Amino acid sequence: MEQEKEEANSRKRKEAPNSSASATERDGPPSDVQDREPQAKKARLSTILFTDNCEVTHRQLCELLKYAVLGKSAAPKPSWCQLSHQKQLNNVVVFILKGMSQLHFYRFYLEFRFLRKTFRHKFSLPPPTSSFLFDIIGLQKKKSARSFPRTVEGPLISATVRSSIDLQNDPIIQKYGYKNVGLTRCLLTKEEMKTFHFPLPGSPSYENFILTKYTGFISDSSPLFGLDCEVCLTSMGKELTRISLVTEGGYCLIDELVKPDLKVLDYLTSFTGITKEILNPVTTKLKDVQKLLRELLPPDAVLVGHCLDLDLRVLKMIHPYVIDTSLLYVGKQGRRFKLTFLAKVILGKDIQCPNKLGRDGIEDARTALELVQYFLKYGPKKIAEFNLEALAANQEQGDKEGAAHMSVLKCLESMGQKLLFLTQDIDELSSYRNCQTIKCSSNKKVLEQARVEVPLFPFNIVEFSFQPFPPLFAEKMKNSMKTKWTQMSTVYAGPFSKDCNVGALKKVFSTLGPVQSITLVLETYRPYFSIQYEVLEAAQLAVETMNGSLLEGSCIRVHRLVTELTLECDTLVRELEQDSENQGTIYVAGIGETFKEHLLEQSNLFPDLEAVILPKEVKSRKQKNYCFLTLFGRTLA
Template structure:
């Protein structure tokens, strides 16, 4: 990056951003779907993965991973292609190898990032995993729940009858753990203020709810207060998701309000397949302020609103209501996940809603279903719900993951392998309590140590089409893990923070803010007055913005003073330069660029970018966690390093008012950091050294300790990777950890070894 021209004045930005160059605007605007972002150019027919994991928050649940493994074995048309990733030319794939590092998590990977050098460079496809269940391996290969067994074929295409009561341990049911086994009243079902904060409901006094309208509630809610079902449908406008229809249903089922809403902003996508709304429907309809007025008039002071993910509807309405029952949280699910409304309506009420033959959802139908689900819970109590064993019913028929025709026959990986007369190899330690079912198509070998497991894997993997190699590591104590997690969050926050100065005492603060915000979204910006001349402390939302500011402004003349731009120097950032260099070389980052200062004009011409830059695979525009608005920065992901840097050179040239550099933050890591509690990301004056127990561990030069083990086993996986033939799909899984003190999410890495990689795979000195 070239620094700003060294003049005596602060660099100014034009009050109006320059438009997209005319030579890029020769083709009309078109809407781009995720599938359009995958390069469709013809090429050699070899197994390959797409350049981006298309999963919400980059998290891939265990059932989705099982989908991929089944598809890798059988391919289409027998198994439906996974929607969260693109596996092309599956029939050209020779072998599948799954390596599990039991006891490690995403936290371990980034705590020992420099030691995991081979993994970060060899695998460009990375994704988050949720914390593991009691049997991680059984989940990812689709083994049946031991207490339930395989579902009989008679259950295909329909939910099991809710009249039967499976033999389950009710004390472990999340609904029983939350509400107890006795019936509860209406007040117990209301979300508390703390829960509403946690789940991002609009609340009075919140900084992002200043212009929200408050209903006329007066605090008189009782056990007999009236319930009202509420549901809204959305469309996509130039500002994001906005309301297009709202329905309110009273107890007894009467619809007291059903209004179409015309957004103030331009609609770019009616999302008809979900909302049921078309352009013709929204011509002579109500505005949002009229709907707000109607709702205030209709709802009595003690009204309780019921809905499914009701926070979304209230935010779309720009309204605040303190008494709510959210059925997606009322019917609690394992590990904080939520059941879909359609599933609950079928399983609890026996009703079919959101039918596929209809165009989109019916807001009145959804509002009624939510209301009836709340009434059912109040009438029958938590124990009745727990006895239905909703988790088993959900797994029995999930329309996202299972095609009805093959629901039973190909339920797990073992059955897929059996259908093509292939065997699975499973190698692990004797101490692992996981047992795969003994069968002709599963070879289980166990050894006393990780070293023996590795040696056997090197010999045996080439003999099997599908292998699972599991290494087991002693996890850190819960207290040490919690401390490590806290330090890692603080470390990334400090890496994204810079100090700039010295500054003139009469400096133009407004111009300074504009200058530093040009590199990316700012989390906080404060003056430091402890020094002889003032300095600025700027905490950016992403690491790329901080690094770009350092590279562009360090040593630049600002208002007659040469400023120094640097990170805070603490024991957590001493290796920051080394870490930044490694992040640049991470295979997921090498082909991705970061751009700041993007406008609607820029995002509106993605098709022109596709034509201009060959190999553009994805445009990733993060949204603000509070407001839901698109950020003014984005990431462009390309197929090759050369295409990425050619695009960076052009887009940061004089024809565009953009700043940018190579990406540093893998997408899954960005999602993980943004999801952490705000207090763990806040820099503090206290700098925490590793506890004595960890210091001793890190200083002990044994292959068993965490830091040495990360380096040691990254090299060993490298040897295993190099020993296999091209066309092998590798999936490396750090499952995460679960304990009474808290759970840690896992991490997955995957890639297909190809002929071209033999010359490009980084040498590890193996």
């Protein structure tokens, strides 16, 4: 292994001036090259942290790969990240570790140090499907002869009239019945608004939201207003950049660009059509829009939109009378169809045309209004007869078939280039003429071939295969790791006096990090407490700072309980601290809700700050009272 490393390092030194740049490699040339010539521009990947999103989809990964390989002339820029100096990329390499599980990762954690030092960015992906290889290059997996027949193409809006038995199971019929309904029946209930995260009065999450001048009186003749908002991404998340409001007759009441309060990180131009140059002269702010809406909307106004909860949250306004077309035209198991799909199927018109830059907010607002008016005019039975589920399935099939014409392979073929696929399994991509597949006898051979062949191809997929753990061993190892991690995050403190204040103790230990539980140890003569933290960093801080301190009138010891699973706990903690993955990251506990604002105001104190990670509760989405600060190459104590 050491010999292989030395050979790799020697090869890297020889090839350094002409070596290819990976999108995830650390920036900066070797020191000897830097001394001899000015630093050249290198491709650099930067991302915007989404605290609400835990993973990157296969579609988003494909976006990045296509843009990295083909550039903006043949592929759109990815919407979720930024790749600077794409032209400086000579090739792109995708490593697939087939059969590797989380258990492999934990078992061989310390052996991944080199990879974690080389690659700055890590992203989670959903569980891979059988067609994962085809997904990441934008291809549909070929079906066998015994698979389902292809759907005959036809007009999307040709509705199929189903039998009354089928209609009974339609979610729209189950919710509204067969007969026509009035406007008030289409309004979302308070329970539905709460379920779908609409701003509601009295909710602690929306204390600073502005209320419209609504009344308690609403009727089937109340006026409808179509609403649509466009957003950008700032350091505080999504902020309003444009608002469109139209009346029932389609007349536009408001179509305003809005200047965000904070610095814009991403204008989302591909979705909104809004750029920095467009927003520069704008003076309208969010408070101006809120004031205007309060003035224009009558007390019994009904707001109509598609995924309207997002619009109201970005407006920071509360209005209780809403109709959401994504919930009005609901599919099975609560499926929410896209506005473009409903416009095509129900109204027979195309919106958000791909040849236009960004969406037209007025068009989207009018479309949502027309969908509600159609529903009120023709009734639930007419909508159910469209068989939206079948039409959506047909459209998805067509989209997948169309994706083959826009795949990375097709684009490479048009440029006279090929994709390289190295594997020791069946060559799944060998049937494609511009895919060079090399089958190897082992993972070692895959690596050897990759070193030779990768520089010759613009796009490479290198697949290593691992034998899965036996199920019994995997379950035992999983439970062992869970137990070990729990014990490493638990400290024992004492002895205390018998009349010590448990609440005060918890408050003190909570300053070091979030406490999951604090339990009295009953097996000791004098009171000891077991404090279990949610994160390992907090337990380590407690051991290092609280041991030997005077608390509640007692000089206490703080340490971990020694068991078979924690005999080498301190060694492992030191390894984790020195790990390249944790270098440049510090843990901050006891922060408040306004911490992010204070950090932004005092940004000059953190010139090397790369990212602020603010974890949230999985269910409540409430921000936790600790965070992680990632810095470029430096660690602040």
